Amino acid sequence: MEIISVNPRGYCLGVIGAIELAKKTIKQNPNTKISMLGMIVHNRYVVEYFTKQGVICLDDSKKTRLELLDEIEEGIVIITAHGASDEVFKKATKKGLIIVDATCPDVKITHQITREHVKDGDVIYIGKRNHPEAEGTVGISNRVHLVSSIEDIQQLPPLDNILITNQTTLSIVDIKPLIEECLKQFPNAKVTEEICKATRIRQEAITKLEDVDVLFVVGDPHSNNSNQLCTIGKSHGIKDAYLIEGAWQIQEDMIKNKNRIAVTSGSSTPTLLTNSVIEYLENYAKTNQFIPAKTIETLTF
Numbered sequence: 001m002e003i004i005s006v007n008p009r010g011y012c013l014g015v016i017g018a019i020e021l022a023k024k025t026i027k028q029n030p031n032t033k034i035s036m037l038g039m040i041v042h043n044r045y046v047v048e049y050f051t052k053q054g055v056i057c058l059d060d061s062k063k064t065r066l067e068l069l070d071e072i073e074e075g076i077v078i079i080t081a082h083g084a085s086d087e088v089f090k091k092a093t094k095k096g097l098i099i100v101d102a103t104c105p106d107v108k109i110t111h112q113i114t115r116e117h118v119k120d121g122d123v124i125y126i127g128k129r130n131h132p133e134a135e136g137t138v139g140i141s142n143r144v145h146l147v148s149s150i151e152d153i154q155q156l157p158p159l160d161n162i163l164i165t166n167q168t169t170l171s172i173v174d175i176k177p178l179i180e181e182c183l184k185q186f187p188n189a190k191v192t193e194e195i196c197k198a199t200r201i202r203q204e205a206i207t208k209l210e211d212v213d214v215l216f217v218v219g220d221p222h223s224n225n226s227n228q229l230c231t232i233g234k235s236h237g238i239k240d241a242y243l244i245e246g247a248w249q250i251q252e253d254m255i256k257n258k259n260r261i262a263v264t265s266g267s268s269t270p271t272l273l274t275n276s277v278i279e280y281l282e283n284y285a286k287t288n289q290f291i292p293a294k295t296i297e298t299l300t301f
C-alpha cells in the first residue's frame, strides 16, 4: 500500500494570519473580555483552543453575524477570517466594541471589488447560502445578488451593468457551469473569478492525482474548502473520497486491500491532525493490522 501526501495541503496564509492575530490579541489584552463572531476558522479544534484561552466563541448557524453581535456588550470582538459586512463593523463600533479584524486579505479584495462595482451596477455573487463569507459580501449592498444554483440564476430579476464574482473557497469545477449560466442570461456581464490561490492550488493538486483508490480529506464538516476538496476528488474519478476530522474516523473497509491512498487537508485544518492521519495510514501499510485510532480530544498550536 502506498500513502501519497498531497501537496500543497493544510493551512493557508489567511488562516495562519487569523490564528496569529487572535493569539496576539489574547496575549496583549489579558484583562479584557474577548469574543469571536463565529468560528475563527472552520475547524472545531482551533475554536476549542481559543475557548480554552478564555475567548467567547459565538456560533449559531441560525443567526447572522449581525444578530450574533447582540450577544456582545463589551470588550473586543474578533472578526473571523471569513470577514463580515459593513453593517457588522458599523454596529460593533456603535456598541463601543474594540474591533480586531482577522478577515483574510483575499476576502477583503472580493469585498473591495464588490463595493466599487455596486456604486453603478449590480453584482451577481456565486456563493453558499448561510456561509459567513457570503453573508459578509452580500451585506455590502442590496445590489449584490447571491446565487448558489442554476435555478437561483434563472430567477434573478432584470439587472444592470453586471459583475459576476464569487466566494473565495468554491470549487473550480462547480463554479464553471454557474458562470456559464449567468453569461447565458446576461451576455454583457463582466466576470471576476475570485477563487483564492490557496483554494485553487489545493484543488488542482487533487486533479493531478493518478490511479488513486482512496482520498482522505482531513477537515471539519463546516469547512467549505475541505468539502470542496472531497467533491473535486469524486469528480476526478476517486469514488472513495472521504472527509474525516481525524484518523479515528478511518474504518477498516475504507482502506483494506487498497493500493494507493492519498491524503490532503482543507486550509483550516491543523497540520497535527493531517500528520496523524498520514502516520496512521503508514503504520497500517507496514503492519497490515487494523487498530482503530484514538480520538484526539484537544490540540495545542
Ligand code: SF4
Residues within 6 Å of the ligand: 012, 013, 014, 015, 081, 104, 105, 106, 107, 168, 169, 196, 197, 198, 199, 225, 267
Ligand atoms: S482559504 Fe483562501 S480566502 Fe480562505 S482564509 Fe485561506 S487564503 Fe483566505
